[in-house]
Amino acid sequence: MTVKHNSVSLRARRQPNLPIWLRAWNVVVMALLILPVLIVIPMSFSDARNFSFPPKGFSLRWYENFFTSAKWTDSLFTSLQVGILTAVLATVLGTLAAVSIARMSPKFSGFLSGLYMAPMIVPGVIFAVAIYAVFLRWQLVGSLFGFVAAHTMLALPFVITSVSSSLSGYNPGLTTAASSLGAGPVRAFLTVTLPLILPGVVSGFVLAFVTSFDESVVSLFLQTPNLETLPVNMYNAIATEIDPTVSAAATLVILVTTILVVLVQVVPGRNKRK
Amino acid sequence: MQKLEHEQAITVSNVTMQYPSSTALALNDVSLEIQPGEFMSFLGPSGSGKTTLLSLIAGFVNPSSGTVSIGGNQIDGLKPHRRDLGVVFQNYLLFPHMSVFDNVAYPLRQRKMDKSQIREKVTRALALVRLDPYADRLPKELSGGQQQRVAFARAIVFDPRALLMDEPLGALDKNLRSEMQRELARIHRELGMTFVFVTHDQEEALVLSDRIAVFNDGRIEQIGTPEDLYYRPSSLFVGRFLGDSNVFSGKIDVETSTFISPAGSAYLTREELEKTDANVMIVRPEAISIAPKTDTNTDGFEAAVREIVFTGSNVTVYMEFGDGTPGIAKLTMSEASKLAVGQAVTVSWDQLRQHLIHDDGLTS
Amino acid sequence: MTAQILSIPGSSKSRFRTGGVSAGGLAIPALIALGVFFVYPITLIVWLSFTSPEIGFGHYLSLLTDGVTVTVMLRTIAVGLIVGLATLIIGYPYAYSMTVVSPGWRTVMMTMVMLPFWVNIIARTFAWFILESRGGLIDQFFQALGINGVVLLNTWGGVAIAMTQVMLPFMVLPLYTQMSTIDRGLLRAAGSLGAKPVASFARIYMPLSLSGVMSGFSLVFVVALGFYITPALLGSPDQALLSQIIATRVQKLLDFPGAGAAGMLLLVVTLIILGVLNWLVRQANPLMKRGAA
Numbered sequence: 001m002t003v004k005h006n007s008v009s010l011r012a013r014r015q016p017n018l019p020i021w022l023r024a025w026n027v028v029v030m031a032l033l034i035l036p037v038l039i040v041i042p043m044s045f046s047d048a049r050n051f052s053f054p055p056k057g058f059s060l061r062w063y064e065n066f067f068t069s070a071k072w073t074d075s076l077f078t079s080l081q082v083g084i085l086t087a088v089l090a091t092v093l094g095t096l097a098a099v100s101i102a103r104m105s106p107k108f109s110g111f112l113s114g115l116y117m118a119p120m121i122v123p124g125v126i127f128a129v130a131i132y133a134v135f136l137r138w139q140l141v142g143s144l145f146g147f148v149a150a151h152t153m154l155a156l157p158f159v160i161t162s163v164s165s166s167l168s169g170y171n172p173g174l175t176t177a178a179s180s181l182g183a184g185p186v187r188a189f190l191t192v193t194l195p196l197i198l199p200g201v202v203s204g205f206v207l208a209f210v211t212s213f214d215e216s217v218v219s220l221f222l223q224t225p226n227l228e229t230l231p232v233n234m235y236n237a238i239a240t241e242i243d244p245t246v247s248a249a250a251t252l253v254i255l256v257t258t259i260l261v262v263l264v265q266v267v268p269g270r271n272k273r274k
Numbered sequence: 275m276q277k278l279e280h281e282q283a284i285t286v287s288n289v290t291m292q293y294p295s296s297t298a299l300a301l302n303d304v305s306l307e308i309q310p311g312e313f314m315s316f317l318g319p320s321g322s323g324k325t326t327l328l329s330l331i332a333g334f335v336n337p338s339s340g341t342v343s344i345g346g347n348q349i350d351g352l353k354p355h356r357r358d359l360g361v362v363f364q365n366y367l368l369f370p371h372m373s374v375f376d377n378v379a380y381p382l383r384q385r386k387m388d389k390s391q392i393r394e395k396v397t398r399a400l401a402l403v404r405l406d407p408y409a410d411r412l413p414k415e416l417s418g419g420q421q422q423r424v425a426f427a428r429a430i431v432f433d434p435r436a437l438l439m440d441e442p443l444g445a446l447d448k449n450l451r452s453e454m455q456r457e458l459a460r461i462h463r464e465l466g467m468t469f470v471f472v473t474h475d476q477e478e479a480l481v482l483s484d485r486i487a488v489f490n491d492g493r494i495e496q497i498g499t500p501e502d503l504y505y506r507p508s509s510l511f512v513g514r515f516l517g518d519s520n521v522f523s524g525k526i527d528v529e530t531s532t533f534i535s536p537a538g539s540a541y542l543t544r545e546e547l548e549k550t551d552a553n554v555m556i557v558r559p560e561a562i563s564i565a566p567k568t569d570t571n572t573d574g575f576e577a578a579v580r581e582i583v584f585t586g587s588n589v590t591v592y593m594e595f596g597d598g599t600p601g602i603a604k605l606t607m608s609e610a611s612k613l614a615v616g617q618a619v620t621v622s623w624d625q626l627r628q629h630l631i632h633d634d635g636l637t638s
Numbered sequence: 639m640t641a642q643i644l645s646i647p648g649s650s651k652s653r654f655r656t657g658g659v660s661a662g663g664l665a666i667p668a669l670i671a672l673g674v675f676f677v678y679p680i681t682l683i684v685w686l687s688f689t690s691p692e693i694g695f696g697h698y699l700s701l702l703t704d705g706v707t708v709t710v711m712l713r714t715i716a717v718g719l720i721v722g723l724a725t726l727i728i729g730y731p732y733a734y735s736m737t738v739v740s741p742g743w744r745t746v747m748m749t750m751v752m753l754p755f756w757v758n759i760i761a762r763t764f765a766w767f768i769l770e771s772r773g774g775l776i777d778q779f780f781q782a783l784g785i786n787g788v789v790l791l792n793t794w795g796g797v798a799i800a801m802t803q804v805m806l807p808f809m810v811l812p813l814y815t816q817m818s819t820i821d822r823g824l825l826r827a828a829g830s831l832g833a834k835p836v837a838s839f840a841r842i843y844m845p846l847s848l849s850g851v852m853s854g855f856s857l858v859f860v861v862a863l864g865f866y867i868t869p870a871l872l873g874s875p876d877q878a879l880l881s882q883i884i885a886t887r888v889q890k891l892l893d894f895p896g897a898g899a900a901g902m903l904l905l906v907v908t909l910i911i912l913g914v915l916n917w918l919v920r921q922a923n924p925l926m927k928r929g930a931a
Contacts, residue, residue: 018738022731029732029806030750036765036803037757039775043768053768053775093668100664112665119676123864125881126901130679133686133894153676156668177367179354180332181428182384188355191380195371214758217866221888234760238767238871250761261756262749 037254044247051244062248072233072245079213079230082144086151086212091205093152094159099193101160102167113160120157124217127153132221142224150222151212158211159204166200203264210260214253282345282435284308284331284468289340291326291492300326301337302492308436308470313462315471315479318489319515324472327489328438331470333357344435355384360429362439366421368413374400374424375409381432399431402461419450426461436468443478455481476516480504488512505558510633513556518602520557526550526630533630536597538575543625552630561627562603564591567618575621577601579613593621683898690895697899707883707900711907714880717798718862722855724802725809729854733813734847737820748814755807763868766800767791770872792874800868808861809854816850852919856912863908880904 018026039053047057066072097116101109119127131150132141140146170193178188194201216231223232230249237246284307291301301323308314316324329335331342333354341348349357360381368377378399382392400406403423413421422442429437443451459482462469473479479486480500488495488503488511496508507513510521524535531547532539533555540555567576577593589610593601601621605613613619687697701707736747754762769775770790780788790796820843828838866881873879878886884900887893 018735022735025731026735026747029728030747032728032803033750033754033806036769037754037762039765039768040761051768051771052773093671096664097668112669115672116668119672121860122680123860123881123901123904125864125866125884126683126905127676127680128866129884129888129894129897129901130683131675132888133683134675134679136892149671149675152671156672171367173363173365173367174369176334176354177361177363177369178380179334180359180361181381182355182358182432183380184353184355187384192369210756214756216758216760221885231758231760234758234764235867235871238760238764246764250758250764253758253761257757258753261752 040247040250040254043244044251046244046247049244051242051247062245065245066248066252069245071228072230072249075228075230075233076249078144078147078227082147082151082229083209083213085144085148086155087205087209089148090152090155090159090208091201094156094204094208095163095197095201097156098160098163098167099189101164102170103172113164116160117157119153128218128221131218135222141222142227144227146222147219147227147229148212150218151215152208154215154218155208155211158207162204162207163197163200166197170196206260206264210257214257282468283310284436284470285343285346286327286331287341287343289327289330289337289342291323291330291335292338299492301330304340304492304494306487306494306497308468310468311466313469313471313482313484315473315483315486316489317473317476317479317486317515320474322489323492324474324487324489325440328440328470328472331436332359332361332438358432358435360432360434360437362422362425362429362437362442364441364444366413366425368421368424368428370413372412373409374405374411374413374416377413377424378428378431380428385432395431396427399427402430402464403427403457418446419454422446422454423457430461430465430467434467436470438470438472440472441474442471443473443475451478458482480516488515490515505627506629507556507631509631510554510556513629513631518559520559520562520599520601520603522555522557522599523553524555525553535599537577537595537599537601538621540575540628541625542630546628546630549630549632551632554631554633556629556631557623558627559590559602559604561623562601562605563609563622564593564603564605564613564619565622566612567620575601577619577621579615579617579619582610582613582615593619595621683894684902685898686895687898687902697896698903701896701899701903707880707903710878710880710883711903713794713877714863714904715907715911717794717801717879718859720798721801721805721862722809722859724798725806725858726851726855728802729806729809729813730847730851733810733817733850736810736814737817737822751807751810754804755811759804759867760871762804763800763871766796766803766868767871770796770800791872792877794869794873794877794879797869797873797877797879800872801862801865804868805858805862808858812854812857813847813850816853817847820846848919852916855915859912860908863904 042055043051043053044062045058045060046052046055047059047061048055097112101113101116104112131153135141135146135150140149174192174196175185175188178192179185183191214231215229216235219229219232220235223229228236230253234246234249234253237243237249286304286306286308289301289304290299292299304323304327306327316327318324326335330337333349333352336350341350343349344357344359369380372380375396378396379392382395387395396409397406400409403426405420405423405427408416408420408424413424416424422445425442429439443454446454455478458469458471471479471482480503483500485497485499486503487497490511496503496512498506503512504516507516513519513521522533522535522537522540524533526532526542526547526549527534527539528547530539532541533546533552535555546552564579575595577595579591580594581592583590583592589605589607591603591605591610591613593603595601603621688694732747736744739747771777772789772791774789774791776790777788780786790799824842824846825838828842829835833841864881865879866885869879869882870885873882875882875886880900884897884904887897887900
């Protein structure tokens with residue numbers, strides 16, 4: 001309710017000193033950012049067996065197809081499984097790493113955080129090819145563990161960034177205080193540090209899940225007919241099968257991602273206000 | 275059980291501390307014994323090593339060399355959470371996500387006490403600091419003084435072997451400070467616990483302590499009772515740090531049994547004559563009496579009154595001796611009423627309240 | 639003393655220095671994971687590119703002389719530069735606006751940037767697949783204008799257009815971050831000294847925002863060079879980009895040393911171009927030279 005009131009009052013005094021052409025430009029850019037994403041949604045309700053736009057007729061057949069075909073539901077299940085495992089692993093590793101970075105001298109921490117960010121910077125194809133080469137030797141291609149391990153590398157930077165920003169507002173003296181009161185390092189972390197940095201840890205977890213859930217390039221290499229993630233299935237549906245079910249899948253993915261990302265942006269804010 | 279634990283001395287032997295980040299020694303061969311039940315203050319300017327020694331006792335840092343023991347047991351390898359020492363921090367460091375009750379209960383929960391016992395002990399500790407009605411509040415809903423009391427209750431609720439305090443009153447305003455000082459004195463009386471108190475405020479240290487250790491540049495300059503330190507400082511540094519004083523440099527003249535300084539000469543006692551290397555005489559302003567100069571009393575110290583300041587309880591008189599040495603006296607209203615700025619006066623004091631010391635780096 | 643009274647209790651850092659005990663230990667699990675699943679694989683294929691089947695620059699030489707890779711590489715760089723430039727032109731006014739509007743609108747504009755950033759790349763590429771197909775929305779639009787057969791699918795132009803949209807967030811975010819640190823008082827000061835708004839914007843604001851432009855452009859350029867999904871779905875083998883060549887070598891031929899060599903080549907060329915760009919900008923702008931020193 002309050003949110004609505006807010007947006008009304010904002011609209012009343014919007015963009016006070018922007019020239020008209022700049023406002024128009026911004027509207028066009030916003031449309032450019034959003035519309036191509038939204039175009040997928042009407043497609044998913046099409047009745048036709050092809051990718052033609054605007055869609056002809058209305059049906060839920062692609063959704064029905066999505067939820068009744070073992071291929072699609074299996075890949076959805078795989079993606080959820082990989083996503084959750086990745087999120088758990090990346091959150092544990094990333095939180096510990098962020099805590100250690102925060103306690104280190106700047107010289108060390110600069111080097112380490114650079115290293116942790118590297119998977120974000122190295123071109124996706126190169127990482128995909130490299131991990132594929134290694135996993136072929138280790139026979140991890142097409143294994144759940146292989147997917148989780150590779151995705152965790154890509155998700156770590158997001159967890160570390162998110163937890164680090166929470167930690168920057170944490171007073172390390174509180175850990176000292178806890179130790180003086182009889183709490184060992186682990187208990188001090190669990191009872192004092194963790195509750196206070198929880199917003200950062202939770203958003204790190206969600207971002208890690210989204211990273212894994214959306215990851216396509218590495219997954220394309222690691223896929224086997226027995227184990228495919230949803231994005232891999234979608235890729236194949238567009239590239240080789242021309243299967244319109246992909247539009248239903250894309251719509252569902254957009255919906256889930258949007259909800260999660262909005263949650264991440266809202267949850268820490270609410271915590272701060274409390 | 276609990277009483278017995280209180281009767282343990284804290285012994286610091288030959289402790290030297292060097293932080294990896296600096297070349298200077300934070301502590302240089304410091305030794306000290308804190309008696310059971312004693313209120314001991316560490317006093318000194320910032321960077322003198324007093325907080326470092328406190329963190330060493332608490333176990334937050336480890337000494338480069340030397341040992342710390344409690345009740346005869348060496349505790350050097352022991353992590354802070356196994357030392358059983360209460361610590362009150364300058365910024366309180368209350369856990370912001372826990373209520374006052376949970377903050378105070380925290381050390382008891384770490385010790386796995388049962389619920390009813392925790393409730394009882396927390397209630398008693400909160401009553402001791404007069405915060406019982408605030409148990410359900412969050413720290414940020416309390417004033418600075420109240421937060422300070424919570425920090426206090428949290429540090430004593432588990433009957434620690436000693437309570438260590440790092441400038442706990444530093445963040446409070448002046449009125450609250452003196453109120454908390456009285457509270458501290460009361461609680462110390464009631465608990466009979468060993469208190470170690472770090473401060474840079476000499477007045478606070480003089481008011482509260484049984485004994486004071488004065489720190490300077492990583493060393494302990496002097497340890498003693500407040501009276502000892504105030505009237506019988508072992509060095510010019512201690513003398514100056516503990517309050518205003520009249521400082522005369524000069525030397526002992528055995529022939530005439532006097533201390534001769536450019537400002538004047540003072541008779542010495544027999545013991546004082548034996549301090550042959552003394553080159554400074556210190557006299558506190560409270561010991562000084564001032565009389566208008568007459569022709570009859572020509573010996574002693576002569577000075578001119580430069581300023582008379584009314585400070586409420588008494589009057590502070592600033593003077594200048596014949597050779598230019600500044601002087602200060604604290605007089606009652608009636609004593610001061612005879613004086614006027616610019617007046618020539620004769621300054622004298624009780625021989626027992628003068629103090630001779632030797633100072634190497636004698637500068638003004 | 640004043641500072642102590644003013645400081646909010648509990649908010650300032652502890653005065654106790656702790657020795658940093660056991661801090662490093664917590665990083666070990668993540669470091670091991672990173673070592674095994676990231677550093678080792680990358681190192682391995684780089685190593686292979688020089689040593690397998692024999693030690694030397696064989697893979698690099700054959701890449702440079704096979705008559706295809708150099709063309710693909712140039713095409714990839716061209717697409718990277720075009721996408722970088724296009725996102726800059728589109729994103730610069732948008733990022734600037736974000737620093738000026740009310741906080742509420744800033745949140746809206748930020749969310750608009752962040753959402754596509756997180757939405758599955760395949761879903762977004764799929765949207766462009768629909769738009770660019772024969773009989774798709776773009777084709778229909780140009781048919782209505784009397785121009786037939788504008789099918790961008792399977793052309794590198796179509797890839798570039800889609801990539802521009804996909805990468806817009808990578809440009810807007812760094813631009814906005816840097817621009818929000820610029821003191822707008824300088825613009826007003828210039829105005830009060832008689833400079834026309836356009837002149838003061840071009841003379842003062844643009845040079846100040848140049849480091850943001852550089853980081854945005856570098857980011858888009860680097861990401862674009864290594865982009866795979868969009869070229870793979872929207873492009874075609876005869877107008878391939880380098881990432882497709884790398885993927886194909888591995889998927890069809892299991893030629894890891896060759897792929898590694900191509901990847902290294904891509905990395906080196908990227909670094910050279912970024913270095914040159916950086917140097918050019920610093921030459922043009924003494925302000926940045928000082929900032930970097």
